[in-house]
Amino acid sequence: MGNGFELECLSCKYTMTILEGVGFMYYKTNVFYGRESVLNNKKCFEKPLIDDLIEDKEILKMTKELLSKGAEADDYAYGHVLQVCSKCNRVANNFYFKLKVEANAFYEPNYKCDFCGAPMKTKHDCEYSDNLNCPKCGGEMKHTDFRIYWD
Numbered sequence: 001m002g003n004g005f006e007l008e009c010l011s012c013k014y015t016m017t018i019l020e021g022v023g024f025m026y027y028k029t030n031v032f033y034g035r036e037s038v039l040n041n042k043k044c045f046e047k048p049l050i051d052d053l054i055e056d057k058e059i060l061k062m063t064k065e066l067l068s069k070g071a072e073a074d075d076y077a078y079g080h081v082l083q084v085c086s087k088c089n090r091v092a093n094n095f096y097f098k099l100k101v102e103a104n105a106f107y108e109p110n111y112k113c114d115f116c117g118a119p120m121k122t123k124h125d126c127e128y129s130d131n132l133n134c135p136k137c138g139g140e141m142k143h144t145d146f147r148i149y150w151d
């Protein structure tokens with residue numbers, strides 16, 4: 001379940017494809033835990049997808065620590081989201097998730113802007129009028145006609 005669209009910078013022409021939602025290959029085990037498989041009679045370990053999905057090193061470290069202490073990933077609350085910097089409006093396509101740490105305690109990643117360090121805010125149903133800025137040059141970004149959907 002998800003969709004994707006494309007943003008293009010009016011200044012430097014940088015384009016980025018923003019994915020929202022969960023890809024069909026993203027089973028919870030593959031995403032958070034990795035798995036063992038047998039290849040040519042040899043056991044090997046496939047690393048969890050979060051190694052690639054979470055670009056922020058500190059958030060990745062914290063996540064792995066919590067998982068190793070028994071925190072559980074919420075079944076449906078994970079996937080790609082469009083995030084926008086609360087200060088400079090630069091956009092990023094970050095991987096959002098929620099871990100149940102204790103009965104009533106949850107962990108959610110707080111991504112920071114690569115450019116200015118301010119907290120990133122998740123945008124749902126972003127609109128054409130939204131102020132979205134280019135991560136490369138800070139210029140204004142606009143939606144292109146490109147859209148994809150998947151089940």
Ligand SMILES: [Zn+2]
Pocket residue numbers: 009010011012013014134135136137138139
């Ligand atoms: Zn740009």
Ligand SMILES: [Zn+2]
Pocket residue numbers: 085086087088089090113114115116117118
């Ligand atoms: Zn920023």
